[in-house]
Amino acid sequence: MYGAFALLERSLRVDSRALSPHLARLGLLGAIYFSLCYALTTSFMFGAPGLRFFQGIAYLDATFMTLLGIGFFSTSITEEKEEDTLGLMLMAGISPLGILAGKSGGRLWQSLLLIAVQYPFVMLAVTMGGVMHSQVWSVTVALLAYMVFLAGFGLLCSTLAPRSQTASVWMVIGLLIYFVVPSVAVSWSISHTTWLLNQRGTTPQTTLFRTLIEGIGDICVFLQMGKILTTGFRDTAWSTQVVTNVLAGVACVALSWLFFGVATRSPSTEGGSRGLVTRNRQLSPFYAGRTWINPFVWKDFHFVSGGMGMILVRVVYYGGLSLVALAIENKNDPYAMSWFGTIFFLVWFSVVVDAARVLSRSMQDEVRGQTLASLMMLPRSANGIVYSKFAGAMLGWLPGPIIGLIFTIVSPTMREGIEQMLYEQNGVNGIVVITMLILYFALIPHYAAFFALYVRWGAVALAIGMTIATYFVLMMGLSICLMLASGTGPINSAELLLFVISIVLFFICAACHIGVMLRVQALGSK
Amino acid sequence: MIETRQLTKRYGHLIAVNEINLSLKEGDVFGFIGPNGSGKTTTMRMIATLLAPDYGEAYVCGKSIYNDPREIRRLVGYMPDFFGVYDDMTVIEYLEFFASAYRINGPGRRKVCEEKLELVDMAFKRDAMVNQLSRGQTQRIGLARTLLHEPQVLLLDEPASGLDPRARIEIRNLLKKLGELKKTVIVSSHILPELADVCTRVGMIEKGNLIVDGYVDEVMRKARQQIMLQIRVKENMEKAAALLEQHDLVSHVDIVKGTIDATLKADTFDYSSLPTMLISEGFQLTLFREEEVNLETAFMSLTKGLVQ
Missing domain, CATH: 3.30.70.100 (Alpha-Beta Plaits)
Incomplete structure (x- = not known):
């Protein structure tokens, strides 16, 4: 186990010396402090400030951990594969288990610290009222178990995948299953098991079926937190979610160990993939062809956003989702309408995440490939190069927003909703709300492009996390300021609040543009 | 062709390049010699307009690095000691991408790229993926890229690093040819006998100071x-x-x-x-x-x- 301790020790040393992990923990404490102030300031309007404060923190933690896990845990082994250092570690006598434990242990420890550091502060929620000590403890245990699952699953993806990007994609798919399947199971269990019991009565088979469906519904951390934070929660902290998450995490580590030799035998194929872009003229629709007059647009269209092949994939994906949503829209069923809403959100969320992904890749590929110096040596302005690259990347992204817009316009429900928002309520307010929402969504790709120049992996996850953090800070900070200034509560000042937030968001986006330019020039000169 | 006046670069307390004065004429092949970390790359990057000096001035073909950086980039071909390549492209796509970035367009672009591939003896790898090339082959592709726009001035940072003996000889011959074509070349290398063969002038840099600068014969005389x-x-x-x-x-x-x-x-x-x-x-x-x-x-x- 020497290797495991050597790697773990190094990882902890790096963590303790680096500034960024300390800043991340400080930032988290800052977010808690903001939530605390907000909960206290608004306590005269809403009851149970402790519960609201704790709820906000708990869900923020779970979201942040999920995003962190995608970029952080899924790269623990692949980054060594890409640097070709895995073989050196094995030659140095570090066992596969040592490498796995050493590489993921340090990251797990850093993440656990994020939860541990806030525990004393969240206990204040008990003092504030509305939440019990047992609920705080149960949520903390649930989050720690979820963290173990994320670390284990990320390690498995990282061991099996040849590249970090692939590992991240696998992890996203795995987590989607982790979130969607229990949610569907819960909805299905509510609507169908009662019907089944009425039809067939209580038999061992129906009981087993019901237990199984309910069990699946119990494994998701978000659903479990929802249960814990309901009034009158009295269950044990060691729930099905905790047990299954920890077991799944440990099983993933065991599988990683089992498959380590096979999965790491062949060298990494980092950077060699052209995706759907062919080198063969005969498959002309997906052929990159000759370089265009603007080579940066050509390059990023084909090699970042995936070219014509990925345009087709996007058309099928967004078109398919939109058609399904339009098909279920006409059914007068509240269950179908909730799915319609989910699909609508998914379409637009995918558009935003895809924009963030292509923009961050546009920058990250240059940083990782150390090609920025070659680009900066070209007789073109840095701005021209960067914006041409972004244009190329966004060209392949376009089917998403176009189909999304058509879907929104064609759908009577959505059209009606937007019209209501713009005209039937307070017209000015509607425009401000829509502007703010667009700016919030625009902030994610802006952050992603900016962070891609600083972090090796997980810029998109970091961007989403930062956008959520920005939302909390702006909403809480500004509403506190407005309340303190007016003394009449936030309702009357809502329009001003949203307007100020929109302006701040606009300036953050502009700052990201400037930041990207400065960083690109700095990296190009290295 | 290239002139530097008291070119200086500091990183905190560290003086990476200290008041370097250089004056190179058309056709000069200047060998830049010095240990690792002596300031060769920093000097080249400042001349290439990639790095701003803290003090001093540099001119390339009469253009100031402060006032005409884009014009200088048009005149200069710079090959860094380590450079990344686009792994997901083929060799010809890679060269065409850069040719287009240098505004070489139209039917002549492919011809230019193929000529440069011939020049660096890599025509046989025209349709290979860049990530399948060896270190030496990548180095040659980098050199081909540097020559695409027919630069008047070449800044080559360790061009022979990672090359096999045959490729080194070929690079040496290529440098001689470039000198004959009246191009001004600054080339850094640790393999000194190679520089002696191709360079008309040499400069030795140590701890950021240019301690010797002159024609090869003069430097030898100084050493004697x-x-x-x-x-x-x-x-x-x-x-x-x-x-x-x-x-x-x-x-x-x-x-x-x-x-x-x-x-x-x-x-x-x-x-x-x-x-x-x-x-x-x-x-x-x-x-x-x-x-x-x-x-x-x-x-x-x-x-x-x-x-x-």
């Missing part, structure tokens, strides 16, 4: 300020060494592997009296020669081995 003679006599080597040590022209004497190494005093070029003296004292000379001065020995004699 203290000539070392290698002498062998048939018998009584110690006695001969003692006799030489007492001579006015000799600074000091060592016996190494059966040969007397006699270092002459500074600025001593006429040493004809030494063999005459030895013969008149009855010694039978079997070897009497001046140690050959090449760039390596010149570098060792002119630098102090300082690194930062």
Whole structure:
């Protein structure tokens, strides 16, 4: 186990010396402090400030951990594969288990610290009222178990995948299953098991079926937190979610160990993939062809956003989702309408995440490939190069927003909703709300492009996390300021609040543009 | 063609490049010699307009690095010591991408790319993926990219690094050819004998200071300020060494592997009296020669081995 301790020790040393992990923990404490102030300031309007404060923190933690896990845990082994250092570690006598434990242990420890550091502060929620000590403890245990699952699953993806990007994609798919399947199971269990019991009565088979469906519904951390934070929660902290998450995490580590030799035998194929872009003229629709007059647009269209092949994939994906949503829209069923809403959100969320992904890749590929110096040596302005690259990347992204817009316009429900928002309520307010929402969504790709120049992996996850953090800070900070200034509560000042937030968001986006330019020039000169 | 005046770059307290003055004419092939971290790459990056100096000025073909950076980039081909390539492209796509970035468009673009591939002897890898190339082949593709826009000035940072002996000879020949084409070249390398063959001028940099700059012959002459003679006599080597040590022209004497190494005093070029003296004292000379001065020995004699 020497290797495991050597790697773990190094990882902890790096963590303790680096500034960024300390800043991340400080930032988290800052977010808690903001939530605390907000909960206290608004306590005269809403009851149970402790519960609201704790709820906000708990869900923020779970979201942040999920995003962190995608970029952080899924790269623990692949980054060594890409640097070709895995073989050196094995030659140095570090066992596969040592490498796995050493590489993921340090990251797990850093993440656990994020939860541990806030525990004393969240206990204040008990003092504030509305939440019990047992609920705080149960949520903390649930989050720690979820963290173990994320670390284990990320390690498995990282061991099996040849590249970090692939590992991240696998992890996203795995987590989607982790979130969607229990949610569907819960909805299905509510609507169908009662019907089944009425039809067939209580038999061992129906009981087993019901237990199984309910069990699946119990494994998701978000659903479990929802249960814990309901009034009158009295269950044990060691729930099905905790047990299954920890077991799944440990099983993933065991599988990683089992498959380590096979999965790491062949060298990494980092950077060699052209995706759907062919080198063969005969498959002309997906052929990159000759370089265009603007080579940066050509390059990023084909090699970042995936070219014509990925345009087709996007058309099928967004078109398919939109058609399904339009098909279920006409059914007068509240269950179908909730799915319609989910699909609508998914379409637009995918558009935003895809924009963030292509923009961050546009920058990250240059940083990782150390090609920025070659680009900066070209007789073109840095701005021209960067914006041409972004244009190329966004060209392949376009089917998403176009189909999304058509879907929104064609759908009577959505059209009606937007019209209501713009005209039937307070017209000015509607425009401000829509502007703010667009700016919030625009902030994610802006952050992603900016962070891609600083972090090796997980810029998109970091961007989403930062956008959520920005939302909390702006909403809480500004509403506190407005309340303190007016003394009449936030309702009357809502329009001003949203307007100020929109302006701040606009300036953050502009700052990201400037930041990207400065960083690109700095990296190009290295 | 290239002129620098007191070009200086500092990183905190570290002076990476200290008031470097250079003046290179058209057709000069300038060998930039110095240990790792001596400031070669920083100097090249400042001339290439990638890095802003803290003090001083540099001109390329009369254009200032401050006022005309884009024009300089049009005139300069810069190949860094380590450069990334787009792994997901084929060789020809990679070159066409950069050709287009240099605004070489139309039907002639493919021809230009293929000519450069021929020049670096990589035409056979035209449709190969860039990530399938060896280190040396990648280096050659980098050189082809640097030459695409027919630059007047070439800045080549360790172009021979990672190349096999045959490829090194080819690069050397290519550099000679570029010099003949009246291009101004600054080339850095650790393999000094190669530079001696191709360079018309050399500069030695140590700890950010340009300690020697001149035509190859001049530098050799400077290095020869203290000539070392290698002498062998048939018998009584110690006695001969003692006799030489007492001579006015000799600074000091060592016996190494059966040969007397006699270092002459500074600025001593006429040493004809030494063999005459030895013969008149009855010694039978079997070897009497001046140690050959090449760039390596010149570098060792002119630098102090300082690194930062």
